Every structure is written in C-alpha cells, then in structure tokens.
Amino acid sequence: MSSYLIYVALLSPFLGFLIQIFLGGKLSKTISGTISSLAVFVSFLASLFLFFEFHNVSFSHTLFSWFDIGDFKADFSVKIDQLSLLMMLVVTGISTLIHIYSTGYMHEDPLFSRYFGYLNLFVFMMLTLIMADNLLLMFVGWEGVGLCSYLLIGFWFEDDFKAFCGKKAFIVNRIGDAAFILGIFLIFSLFGTLEFESLYTSTLNRSPEMGFGLLSCITLFLFIGATGKSAQIPLYVWLPDAMAGPTPVSALIHAATMVTAGVYMICRLSFFYDLTPIVQNIIIVIGMATAILSGLIALTQKDIKKVLAYSTVSQLGYMFVAAGLAAYGAAMFHLTTHAFFKALLFLCSGSVIHAMNGEQDMFKMGGLKNVMPITYLSFLVGALALSGIPPLAGFFSKDTILAFAFAKSPLLWGLTAFTALLTSFYIFRALSLTFHGKLGNIHAHESPSSMTVPLVLLSCGTLLVGFLGLPPMFSHLFHVENLFEKFLGWESSLHLSGQTEWFLMGACSALVILTAYTATKLFSGDKAKVTALKNKFSKLHTLSENKFYVDEFYDLVFVKTAHKKAQFFWEKIDIFVIDGIVNGVGSLGRNLSILLSLIQTGRVINYAFMMFLGMILILLYLVKL
C-alpha cells in the first residue's frame, strides 16, 4: 500500500503532463484544466496519506536501479521522511490551488494545454527533487525544475524579451548547477556514495572543520548551487526577470516552491553544514546581504510583480540566514509560511493584472479596494503576514529567525530587523498604490471564482499555518508544543531568557506596524508628498530603481567579454591560425607545383633538349666512373 502511494504521488503529475502533451490539443480547455488540476490534487492526497502513515518513520524505496557502473552507483529511489513529507505537502498543496487558479487566469490563452503540461511536469520534477534519496537524483529534479522554469518564463515566446528572460534564468541557474555537480563529484570522491543516509552515517564521527578544508569546499559548492536556484547574491539576477512568465507561474515556481529548493537542500544536508562553520558564516553573510539589497531595490519598483519578486529574494535571504545559523527548523518553517503568503500575494497581483488587462505598473492603478474586495482582503492578509505582524504566519516564522539572529549577535538582529522594516514598507506601499487612493478611469472587475477560491483558501492557510510553529515562550504560555519543530525533529536549541525575547519581539513588531502605517498613509494620500520624498533622496532612488546596475555590470563584465572571446577564438585562432596552417600546407604544395610547371613549356624542342642534356649528364657520369 505504502509503496503504491509513493508511485501515485510521484507519477500522477507526470501522467498529467503526458496527457497534456500528447492529447492536449484535442481536449477542451475545461477538461484539460481539470485533468491537470486533478493530477496534482491526487498527488496531494497521496502525500497526505503518506504523511499520516509515515510521519514518524524514515525509509527509502527504490523504484529501479539507475546507474550501476563500476563503483559508481545511484538508484532511482525516493526517501520518505519528515522533511520530504513536509515539502511534498507544501508543494502539492499549493500547486493544486495554483492549478485551479490557472484554469481561470489562462483561460483565454491558445496554448492552454501546453501551459498545464509544463506546470504538471514542474510538479513532477519538484517532487523528484524533494523525494530524491541521493544527490544525483536530486540533481535530476534540480535541473528539471530549471527546465520547466525556462519553458514557463518564456511561455509567451513571441515576445523576444520574455524568451530572453527564460534563457537568462536557465543559464544563470546552470552556473549554480555546475557548482552543484562539482560538489557532487567531490562528495563521491570523498565518501564513495551519494545516498543521504550513508553520507549521514559517514559524517557521524567527524569533528567540525577548523580551517577551510575539503568538506568546506563541498558545502560551499553546493551552496553556490543553491544561490543559483534560490536567487541569492551573486546569482539572484534571474528571478526579477522571471516575472515575464504568467503570474501563476511566478507564484508557484518563483515564490512558493522551486526557489526554496536551495534552502531545502541545505536542510537535507544539514549534517554537512554543521561540520563547516566557515561556510555557515558565508551563508549568513550572503543571505543577509541579499535580504537587505533586494529589500532596498523593492522600495522603488513600479511593477507590482517586481516588488514581489525582490521581496521573494529578500525572504529567501532570511531563510538562508536561518540555515546558516543552523536553525534548520526555523528555516523550514519560514519556507512553509512564506510559500503560503507569497503565493497568495502573487495570485492577488495576478488577479489585479487580470482585471487591469495586463497592466503591471502600480502607479497606473489605485482604488481597486472597492471593486475587488476579495482580492483586496487577501492581499491585505498576505501583506500583513509578509511584514510579520502578529498573529499571522510570517510573524512567528520571522520572529524565530530574529531570535536566533540575536543569539548569534545583536548586530545580525539589527540587520534582520531592519530588513523586516524594509519589507513592511514596500509591501504596504504596493498595497496602497494598488488598492487605495482614487479609482482611475478603468473598467476593472472582480476575478472569476476559479481564481478567488484559491485566494480565500490560501488566506486561510496564511492565517493558520503560523500556529504550527509557535516560538518557545508562546508554547509555554499556552501549553502548546511547537508542532513544527517537533515534527521535523530539530528541537530548537535556543536559550534566550523569556524577557529578552518578549522585548525583542515587542520592539520589532511595534516598529513594523509603525512602518506599515507610515507607508500606507504616505502612498494612499496625494502623490505630492511621495514626489517630494523622492526628490530628497533622488540619487539613492535612481540607484534603487535601476537595481544598483547589477545586470548591466554582469552584462559588461561577463557576457560581453566572453562573447568577444568566442569571436576571437573563431576568427583569429580557428580561421586564421589553424585553418591558416592547414590551407597553408595546401597552398604551399600548389605554389610549388606552379613553380615547377614553368619548366613545362609545351614545346617539343625544349623537351628534346632536356632529354639530350640528360643523356649527356648520364654519359659524363658514366665516363667519370
């Protein structure tokens, strides 16, 4: 029964994909959308059953033997444990909602079934990534989700820019993947296996590395892989561009699931990271820097999706900070709550864009509050959760991370809290610009129920999911356990006095609420104040609006230089040097023959004379002998 469920969970989205690709054109849109949603929903149900059956055991199940060459072995086998079950639930659950939402959102699209095919393939690949029992299979999912992301970002491929964005995402991801596979090579050379379980056992009696050793090398390479997939400095540049795809895709892939793969991978390999304190510090620094930088960029973006994209990058930075602090439970908790509220925010923005006929500029919106009440309320819930205002999901998860940060160093706490303020500012700016103020001269309407129902469900999720992982002092207060950490088996090792924690939490929450209030006031009212503020910090504003010119810098330093190299290799080395030598040998022979053929005058007399001369020479030679 159990193994049967694993197959169902893993393969039902794949079956959906096959149906869409091979029969998609022949099915009506309703049937096609239903099949896809159903495929993912079945997978969700299977995950749910698996969850209830196995929430306290861990085992792996081999589907078939994949690689078995010499001493190199890797099976196509899945691992069922708390971590993967949690991720399976999150991924399939949110995917189901987004599939349903998509049936409404994409209804007008001619390539409807292809879209759902890609989406189903994505879920399959994501499940492969999550359920993988060894690193190589994880890499399959890792690259597979990248492929789906590529196809879905460039889904409207007739637009050159969108196709370009897809390509950019894939290639930037590939840079990370290259490091990731290098990490896999190193692990295999060092341990001779790629299975998580045997890797875990072989690290048991190791002590943490003092210097930057081989293990640090491995974890760093894997982390570089994670920066690609999870959009951290220096490889975050693809995620904002990934917003070129349809909005449900942004919600599913570029907010809730795929981008969290890096965090998941670090949690999966936590036993490695625990042994390499240097890399852990690197992760904290990178995560923190990413969180602040993208938070700053998000302040000034005009495109509603761009704001959310940078917000995602920023929140992922949070998760990495938590992972770097070895607070894996907190990281996974934030991952889960973030999946809910960020998916919610994206779907809301999708609903708005749908209503505005594709308009994404927030400055052209405003006053949608009354026209789209459900969307508005959902967005509000999402925004409150994202800012970390109690008692919504984001509050608990963010607070746990803040507490861990404080335990590491107060400075880190200060930075994380500052990022929290940035977050609350930009999200309420977006909320006010979009929903408050005066209604423009536009004909907007509330979205169909296929879109609003997922919004409501996600809102409920956002409201409730936070209570699964109550921080210690709450659990003491209400005598409720931290279900989340208990389930994952990473009991929190935080030792802060109750008072300190209460104080930190109170201070942070008060500041966040204050910022949210200010932002709402500022951007709901007349725009003159905003302009004044903008002019006051004009330089900073331009810098932030242009994303600190990182894209331009990369383009100039890496892409253009490399392409020039390519041209140089082709024109100078290949054509000039190598072919030059080859053709040179050829033309040398030809020129020599042209030279020699001058003797061939074609006159009989000359030939006869030559012959005679030759005879004489031979004679002379003979005589001399």
Added chain:
Amino acid sequence: MNEYFILASILFALGVTGVLMRRNLLVILMSVEIMLASSNLALIAASSHVGNLHGHIFVLFNIAVAAAEAAVGLALIVIIYKNKKTENVDQFTSLHG
C-alpha cells in the same frame, strides 16, 4: 673500325642537331630517322668486330620497328597538319603546364 664509329657519331650529332634546331615536324621526324640509322650503323660495325650475329638481329629488329614508327609518326603528322594547318612545332604548346 674507328671510322665506322666516327661516321655513326657524326650522323647521330647531325640527327640531334636536326631535332633541336629545325621547326618543321617532318624534318624532325627525318632527323630522328637519321639518329636511328646511325645507331644501326654502330651496331653493325660492333657486331662484325665482335664476330657474332647478335648485333645483326638487333639491327633487323630496329629497322622493323623504325618502319612501323615512321608509318605511325607520318600518320600522326598528317592528322596534326589537318587539325592545325601548320607543321611548325613552336605552335604546338597545349602541353604547357
């Protein structure tokens, strides 16, 4: 004995000079024949000096081949003349490389 060889040499030189200096195809062919005749003479002389018949056989064979050669050569010259309307060898340069 030497006289025969001197005569043969003179004849041969005449033939060579003719081949090298003259431009008329027919004359060149005749010069070649003279060279052949000179070698025949040398062979006969040597043969009678040595005292066996090998030289004679050789010469007879030579004459036969020369006759055939002259026939083919003359036929070729006639055809060339028909095509090119000239007998001047300087005009025939199609073998030029």
Added chain:
Amino acid sequence: MDLLLKHFLSITIFLPALFGLFLFFIPQSKTRFLKFVSLNGSILTFLMTLGILCYFTGTAEVQFVEKYSWIPLFGVSYFIGIDGLSLYLFILTSFLTPLVLLYVSPEEKKLKPFLILILFLETAMLGTFAALDLILFYIFWEAMLIPMYFMIGVWGGEERLYATIKFLLYTILGSFLMLVALIALVMIHHSTTGVFTTNLLKLYGTPLGSLEMWLFLGFALAFLIKVPLFPFHTWLPDAHVQAPTEGSVILAGILLKMGMYGLFRFALPLFPQASMAVTPYVVTLALIGIIYGAFLAWAQKDLKKLVAYSSVSHLGYAVLGLFVLNHTGVTGSLVQNISHGLATGALFFIVGMIYKRTHTKKIEELGGLASSCPKLFFFFLIATLASIGLPLTSGFVGEILCLFGAFQEYGVQGFAWGGETLINIRNIIFGTVGILGVLMGAIYMLNMFQKVMFGKPKFEDLKDLEWKEVLVLTPLIIMIFSIGVYPKLLTNKMENSIDHLVKNVYKYSLTTLSFPPEALGTSGNPESEATSKKD
C-alpha cells in the same frame, strides 16, 4: 537456414550492399520504388542487428566470429566479430541508416546513385565496426571515404569542392600514417615470433620496445583526426556545412564514432604503455577542445556550423572519458558516443527540416518558428536539451560518466588539503573545466534556440512537420530518453568488455614510457626491450 545462422554477421554487413547492387537494375525514374527497396534493405539490416543484440551474451569475448584465410602469405584473414565495445556502435549504424533513407526526399536530384551510395556506406561502416583483422579494417575504413566523398562533392552546398578536398586530405593523411604504423606493427610481430599475422587478437600484447610510441602516434593520429580532437577539427565544420542533411547525419552520427572506436579497439589495447604515457597530453587537448568547441559554437552564425562545433565539444568529453582509463570513464565515453550520435543526428535532421521550409541556415534570418510549428518546436527542444546534457536524457548520462571518470582518475595519489589526502588537484581542474563546458553548452544552444524558435514569426505559412518527418525523429527521441532514464540498457552488455579493456591496458602498461618520443632515443633499444619483457 544453417548457412544464414553460420554467417549471420557477414550477411548483416553485406546486406545493404546487396540491396545497393539491386538498385542498379531499377530504372532511375521509379523513384518511389527505389526508395522503398533501399529503405526495406536497411530496415532488414536493422532487424538483423537487433537479432545480434538479442543473442549477444554480455561476456568479454568476441562473438559471432567468422574467420577465413584470405592472403595466407601475410597472414591476412577475413576475420569479423562483435564484442561489447562494438555492439552498440554497430547497432547505432544500422539504426540511423533507415532514418536517413526515410528522410531522403524522392524528389532528390540523382536519387538512384544517392541511395546506392548510402547503402554501400552502410556496409563499409558496419564492416569497420566488425573487422578484427587489421588489413580488413583498413579496407573498410578507407572504403567509407569514397561514398562520403561523393555525397559531399556531388550533393553538397556551394563550396563543396573545398570541403571535400579538405575532408579527404585530412582523413587520408591520418589513414596513411596508420597504414605505415600497421605494416610496421606486423613486421615487428613477425620478427619476434616468426609468424606473419594481421589478426588483431594475436597482435595484442606484442612487445614493441621504443617503437611503440611512434606506432601509437601513427594510429592515434588517424583516429583523433576523425574524432575530431582539437586542433585537428577544422575539416568538420566545412564538411558539415557543405554536406547534404543525410551526409551530415551519417558523418556526425557514425563516421565521427569511427575515430573513437578505433581508439577503443586498436590504439589503446595495442599500445598500452604509449597510451598511458600520452594520457595527460590527450586529456589536456580534450579539455581544450571541450571549452574551445563550445566557445566557437557560440560565435557561429550558421546553424549547421554551430552544431558541428558543438560536436567538437561533445566528443571532447568522449576522449576525456576514454583516456582517463577507468571503468566509469570508458563507459561514459562509449555512452557519450551513442548519445552524441542520437542527439546530433536529430539536430542535423531538424536543421535540414528547417532549411527545407525557410531556405536559410543563418541564425539571424530565422526566428519565431515555434509559433507555426509546434511539433518542430518539441522535437527541436528535446534534441537541444539532450545536447546540453539535461538529466534524464542520454547526453547527461554520457557527460556525467565521463566527468565522474575524470574525477576518479589519480584519486589515490596523495594531495593534502585541509587534512584530507584523497583528492588530487588535477581532478578538480578536470572536473571544473569539464563542467564549464556543460555550462557553455547551455549558453550557445539556448541562445541559438531562442533566436531560431522564439520571437515574432518571420515567415508566413510555415508547414509543421509531416508525418514522415515525425517518423524520422521519433525513434531518435525515444532512444534519447530511454538511455537517459535507464542507462543500463547500454551499459549492461558492454560492462565486461570494458572491464577487460581497462584491465588489459593496465596489465601491459606496468612499465611506463616517456613522452614526447624524442626522449626515447636516449634510453636506447635494449633497455626498453628488457623492461617490456618483464610483463
């Protein structure tokens, strides 16, 4: 019936040529019948190779052996057989040829000689993979050149003469060196044992002393030009661009594999010490080739040239995997060969199909094909992904095994870094450079894919793929995925042969030779003979 079973391999090899002879008697005007006959001939051949696959037991021995004395004076015999190294290349040949014949349009100018050439070429290729006698191998090897020469020279593009001559001169240069080395090898064997033989199996392990390096270079150069390894690759882009689609597919799909096969079958096991000695140099060239080919592919403006340069990059992996000389690497090398044949074959077919519709191969002039040709889009996408080595495609299996092999090599030598003494810095360089090639692959292939398929449609009323074209591509795509998902499909039956090869190379190479060969002169003859007699 008994006759059929006894000469099964011979019949398989010469069946296409027989059909080719039969074609001579069909009038030129009956194009459909010509195509029908040739296609059936090749399909029959394919079925027979499937029979060989079924009855092949996965042991290291040569199977389906047929041996007849041919020129007894020099010990030359007609000696053929199949083992795990040649099995899949043999099948790949008979698998690709029907697809090529299916692709040939009945409206092709001078159809009859074209089909006849392809069938004769198939016989020559099959013979090359099965020959176990050096002279027989050489004859088949050279016989392949003739049809290829005509295919490019007669049916090729505008600069076909330059391309054919370049192709021919490059290959013939290699072949002649090989011939000289071959004769020298036989003579040395004669002088030590007193027996004239060109039987490959008997020549294995001949002690060659200081000449080994020279003979190895003679053989290896012929094969490496054919692979082609950087810097002997410049004939490839020209030949590909000028060749007709069918020629390109055969060239990339099978002919390039001949070079790799030659290394597997001849260069390495005949000259183990020399191969071990040159390993660092060849591997360096392979790594350069991987990166260099990728860079060049990125700079190309012509679709076919891009695919051709990508071949240089991909076969760099195969050479890398082979010359690290461990089980994983050599397996990877063979898989990479097959995978490259499938993926690049598919890519060339697709380029041909695009050209048929748009009459251009310039990347700049193409664009927006995905809008009107969804089937073409999917096939092209899959072929592209296989080419960049995405997991679950055959390209991934090949590349990853080659790189794993490269990473394992020298793994035992000490290298202290952070207290660990397991990993050599050289491995890290191998791995990193190899991985860079994978990364570059994504860049140039996706760049091309975007420019060709995406964007605003530049052509009106393009027809999507016909059923016949779908039929050509589908088997390739199925094989790409089958190998990617279940690599044991290939590796199971080649395992023992590869094990045998690797062990033999190590067995005979206990003593090491120095490289470059100039250094050999100083060591003197008697000494090195003495050392080689030890094993």
